[in-house]
Amino acid sequence: MEIQDLSDFLRADPRFNTRRKWLILSELVYKPTGEKVEEGFRYFKCPVDHLNAALARRDFAAIAKLPFALDDEGEPDTSAVRLDLAYTASGALAAFQPVEFRDHAPTPLAASVVLEGAEAQALRDTLREIDQSS
Secondary structure (H helix, E strand, O other): OOOOOHHHHHHHOOOEEEEEEOOOEEEEEEOOOOEEOEEEEEEEOOOHHHHHHHHHOOOHHHHHHOOEOEOOOOOEOOOOEEEEEEEOOOOOEEEEEEEEEEOOEEEEOOOOEEEEHHHHHOOHHHHHHHOOOO
16 A cells, blocks of 8 residues: 555545635645644655654654754755654644655655644644754
């Protein structure tokens, strides 16, 4: 069975719906709070096994300490190892999925991890630090 990427997984989950924005744009909304879901990512410069192991343990402090992919100027860069993120501003929701680029194509490595309530709230600040897309 093929693993769905994080965006597709969330769009298929009944806890979420899509709200139209303007004529052609839409945004994902977390139904319990009515909040827009922010989607982001972080590239890492480490073996993908390190990311997978920390995510399996739900050790987000360890994930935040993994070496980020940075260019020569210290700015965020890309690599073969990425963590996809989704979260709400209030911290009511946090979702993650490890991705590895194989032959230049993003390949989800594990099912998405979705946290809600207090467990997600505890990660609110960490997610903003990890997210390189913001």
